[in-house]
Amino acid sequence: MSGERILVDTSVWIEYFRDAASPVAEKADRILDDDEVFVPRMVLAELIQGAKSAREIKVIDDFFEAFHIIDQDEETWVKAGRLAYELKKKGKTVPLSDCYLAVIARNHKCKVFTLNRHFQEIQQLAEIDLV
Numbered sequence: 486m487s488g489e490r491i492l493v494d495t496s497v498w499i500e501y502f503r504d505a506a507s508p509v510a511e512k513a514d515r516i517l518d519d520d521e522v523f524v525p526r527m528v529l530a531e532l533i534q535g536a537k538s539a540r541e542i543k544v545i546d547d548f549f550e551a552f553h554i555i556d557q558d559e560e561t562w563v564k565a566g567r568l569a570y571e572l573k574k575k576g577k578t579v580p581l582s583d584c585y586l587a588v589i590a591r592n593h594k595c596k597v598f599t600l601n602r603h604f605q606e607i608q609q610l611a612e613i614d615l616v
Contacts, residue, residue: 489520491616492555492590494599495531502541509600516598516616522552523595525586529554555593557585564588568611575610579603587611 493513500509516522529545536542548554565585572579583603590597590613597604598616608615 490523490593490595491516491520492523492525492586492593492595492597493528493552494586494597494601494604495528496600497598498528498532499535500600502544512616513598523555523590523593524548524552525589526554526556527582527585527589555589557589558592561585561588561592568607571610572606577606579606583607584611587613 493516497509497513500507501513504510529548532545533542536545562585565581565588568584568588569579569581572584580603583601584607587597587604587607588611589595591611596614596616604613604615607613
């Protein structure tokens with residue numbers, strides 16, 4: 486077990502549940518086997534919002550026992566706003582929610598596993614690594 490700390494973004498979970506044979510799902514399976522998985526409460530909320538059945542919600546409820554559930558601290562939103570501001574000054578418009586997840590990842594020393602291309606723009610400024 487390599488034991489890296491990996492924050493798994495909503496985009497990855499959606500692909501994972503949509504197609505268990507996809508390359509993303511295969512990579513996620515390796516991470517689930519080898520690393521520590523961190524899931525922000527915001528990602529849980531997004532997954533529940535998009536659930537199509539009570540069975541899917543039950544799977545998401547099981548995350549609380551299977552993974553490290555993480556949340557903000559008192560400065561997270563302010564730091565996310567500053568990150569979004571700095572990106573905007575560089576001509577990059579990035580959703581505040583992605584800046585928020587980048588700040589949480591940095592605070593918890595996690596790499597980010599995402600399919601969201603905004604994180605490539607955020608990566609250097611937010612001082613995070615991507616999977």
